[in-house]
Amino acid sequence: MHTCAPYWLNKEELPRRKPYVAFGRTEKSSEFPAIKMQIICKDLPPETLYDVLHDSHYRTKWDSNMIETCDIGRLTVNADVGYYSWRCPSPLKNRDFVTLRSWLPLGNDYMIINYSVKHPKYPPRKDFVRAVSLQTGYLIKATGRSGCILYYLTQVDPRGSLPKWVVNKASQYVAPKAMKKIYKAGLKYPEWKQRHNPGFKPWVYPEQNTLPNISLNELSLQHADSLENIDESSFAEDRMHISDNES
Template sequence: MSGQAVTIPDDRAFASFKAECLCEEGWSMTYNKRAVTVWSQDLEEGKSVHKMKCRMICKDVSAETMYDVLHDIEYRRKWDTNVIETFDIGKLTVNADVGYYSWSCPKPLRNRDVITLRSWLPIGKDYIIMNYSVKHAKYPPKQDMVRAVSIQTGYMVQSQGSNHCILTYLAQVDPRGSLPKWVVKRSSHLLAPRAMRKINKACLKYLEWKQKHNPGLKPWLYPEQTTLPSIPLSELSIQHAESLENIDESSLGAGGVGSDYL
């Protein structure tokens, strides 16, 4: 998303995101093993924006279950071992909200957090969830964390049959912190495939878990169930990376960094 005004993505924005998920032109394949493929785009000189795409073929998970798992914040707290804190701040429309997410990074890296405007849309038998960073006055950057910036990040889930889907994760992110290039490279080669497989495993256990935890509660499918307060767009503004403190982590050595988040 560009410009200063916060906007809720329209059909054209979802179509553009889907097209980029499907496009392979201009991308370099960096990993292809065990049903997971990763592509990346080179960092521009002097820029810290990282662009990555990861695709996983799931022959044991339906698109509907994958979509539920990606949405279900209570379940994420169970399977996402990197999460420090995650919560919804408020709703904008029936298919858009604002939320907070923080995750642990192995020392000596600082932990990260992000506030995003998230929107979602079923398209036929496929689903898209995407987000970008916003600012909210009640949730300023924390001193003990680095606030990352999502320029545009999200998932596309494509149904391939009753128990078969393809998950594509597309991320255009500025992690801030002047990360060394080896960290960015490792995230593409190692951490992204690990995180995707972790999502797949979470999907296999979701139906049993959900039966014991508010089985009928799915506000992403039934917006009338939401209890979130409404937020006016006027309370939000675009989070630009340039306005955030940039912690220098560029001298870090390559030992010990092994976080696996998406």
């Protein structure tokens, strides 16, 4: 049973059932507030959750909002550049990202962070709105022998004049449910991985990584003001459709 609670609740006010998702916003004065969430993942080892967040082949099994993803190339043994497109609730236009991602094992804990960059072979596409990840990251902290807590922080410029209700719905409903999907995906991952190239984990074993090398000179920081900003502010809430998979 999952329950949700505001990120700023006192410890004694938090739900007693676990796992739960806690969420909140920071930098309320910012045009694009950062959203913070955490979920307690009982009976899910941190290294398994780390694998889930890296394994793009498995992502097609649990991320129903994903349209397309691919790894473009690597900079170092723990940094790469990738493309990801995301299905937005109708009638909003779908978004895509090109991000530089880096990761770091910290003993029994793990960190993954990304931000948007420009790559010459992946310019903005007409069928998507190119959004900007200002800062996004996962922190996985071990708890005891077989559990972990997943912390998530994201600050995104969607490149669109969105109604306030869209932002509220995304932060209070869509994003927390996505955290629960990650947790459920983690519980099913070991069985799936045993049947799908179990020894292949290039994020753990760099010698398995066959991506082409990328130089930093090929990349530049993606500034939001250089991208198209579409106006979707007139969409009424009763026109928005969120499927069971999206929510």
